[in-house]
């Protein structure tokens with residue numbers, strides 16, 4: 078089943094603090110795959126908070142970006158959806174799955190799985206607010222005693238959602254344990270709109286497994302793309318043509334890490350970017366030898382030229398097995 082007019086069944090998951098402009102640009106530079114923004118707080122967007130406004134501004138991006146909104150007030154959602162439309166969103170996703178206390182305490186994120194009538198009002202308002210299509214991302218339920226993804230999915234469909242994404246964990250589980258793909262399969266059986274399955278997809282083969290097991294129309298990948306921005310395109314190519322890419326060489330990893338760091342510097346400025354880049358250095362070198370020393374050196378660096386030199390030093394001396 079076609080998911081809107083996306084050209085791929087694979088989605089880069091929304092990840093706060095990660096799927097910013099530099100990451101989105103990098104992921105799309107490797108090939109096909111759909112991109113979701115970080116979550117954007119509707120109250121900050123409606124107040125025209127400059128930082129939030131910038132997060133939601135995707136006008137300069139040549140590929141389609143789904144902009145994800147998070148909040149709990151239907152009227153503020155209307156304003157925020159209109160801003161997202163003006164700021165170039167291809168479609169709007171509503172976050173009804175975030176487990177973080179601060180978000181849940183604001184009647185937002187996965188709290189909305191407990192207040193299904195508020196969730197419904199929000200979806201209906203957002204659907205009417207702009208010409209854009211609207212999707213909803215949610216979880217299996219609140220906790221093991223409140224598993225309501227199927228009922229919630231049916232509500233989303235009736236309220237006008239164009240597709241839905243199901244993360245196979247409860248709010249109580251946060252990111253622990255194993256994602257439940259059976260719940261994704263049950264949701265798929267219960268609605269006619271496209272269903273994207275999410276949780277624990279780490280490779281092209283796992284993506285295919287999820288699609289086969291659940292019958293879902295698409296697959297969303299989060300944590301496995303960290304330090305692995307080519308994964309989304311690799312999954313797309315595997316699903317479409319069966320192609321398995323050779324192992325990524327250290328030269329490509331190095332060039333990609335450098336592109337990522339420079340992209341962060343262009344976007345955030347040198348000081349903030351170098352701080353942010355430390356986590357990426359860990360992710361890109363996750364399975365590499367002697368990375369600890371490299372990371373220890375890297376965290377002490379406070380300018381781009383030295384950062385580039387340190388990355389070059391580590392990778393150029395690394396002997397591939």
Ligand SMILES: Cc1cc2nc3c(=O)[nH]c(=O)nc-3n(C[C@H](O)[C@H](O)[C@H](O)COP(=O)(O)O)c2cc1C
Pocket residue numbers: 090091092093094095115116145172174175214244252275276277278297298299300301
């Ligand atoms: C650092 C981080 C930030 C996240 N931020 C968001 C977010 O802004 N919106 C959202 O809907 N989900 C968010 N998630 C959840 C992911 O989109 C995804 O549902 C989850 O990681 C499970 O998929 P995975 O097993 O492929 O990682 C976040 C996850 C992580 C690890």
